[in-house]
Amino acid sequence: MDKPLRNPVLIVCGVLVLAAAAYLLFGRAGTPGDSSPEAGFARDMAAHHAQAVDMSFTVRDKRPAKEISSLAFDIINTQANQRGMFLGWLQQWGLDQAGHDRPMAWMSGHGHGGTASAASAASTGLMPGMASPEELARLKAADGTQAEVLFLQLMIRHHEGGVEMAEGLLDLSTRPEVVSMAKKIVQGQSSEIKLMTDLLRQRGAQPLPSILQPR
Incomplete structure (x- = not known):
């Protein structure tokens, strides 16, 4: 005599459990890991x-010209x-903020300036375009047009670093x-670089040497 079929309810439950396990195993495979480019970025x-x-x-606290304040x-x-x-992504991915x-x-060895930027960050602790503690102190101490010029120069370089990243x-x-x-950052910060360059020229000044490398 043939053995009776198993309870159909149990079979369905087993399939659902396997499907859920497969989702947890494979569905999360696309979540960026701790050392992924997405997490590092x-x-x-x-x-x-x-x-x-x-x-x-x-x-802004220095009450600069209207266009600088804006x-x-x-x-x-x-x-x-x-x-x-950015911080929300890390939380969503189950990763620490640090x-x-x-x-x-995350950019090491991938070309387009990544190796140089990674090496610089390793030696200075600063990411591309970031101001040094000394430069930040100079900005805080500056006033008037001098503060506006220094802000624009530092922020142009800062934006160049953001574009590179x-x-x-x-x-x-x-x-x-x-x-x-990333595309929004490239577009938005490139546009602001042009604006800030024009604002510098209006003040008889020039940007700092560009850190961007040809792509």
Whole structure:
């Protein structure tokens, strides 16, 4: 005599359990890991943006010309919001806000200036375009047109570093939300670099030597 079929309810439950296990195992495979380019980009860019926001607050407190104040306000709003998104991604991915890798390690060996930027970050602790403690102190001590010029020079270089980092991410990732953000950074900060260069010329000054490398 044939053996009776197993309880259909138990069979269905077993299939659902296996499906759930497969989702947890394979569905999470696309989540960026701790040493992934996406995680490194989010962490480094969050720190990079934090300094831009700080410099913008510094110059706004000096009551600069209207166009400088408006620029600083835009940078504060844009980069503070983007920074919140970076930190939100890390939380969503189940990763710590501070990783174990050195700054810019995620760009090492991938060309387009990544190796140089990674080596510089390792030796100075600063990501591309970031102002040194001495430069930040000079900005805080400056007044009037001198403060405006120094802010523009430092922020142009800072934006160049942001563009370099975003372009580096675009070479390494296909994750939609991260790629979309990187493209926005390249476009937005490149536009602001042109604006700030014009504002410098109006003040009889020039940008610092560019850190961007040809792609």
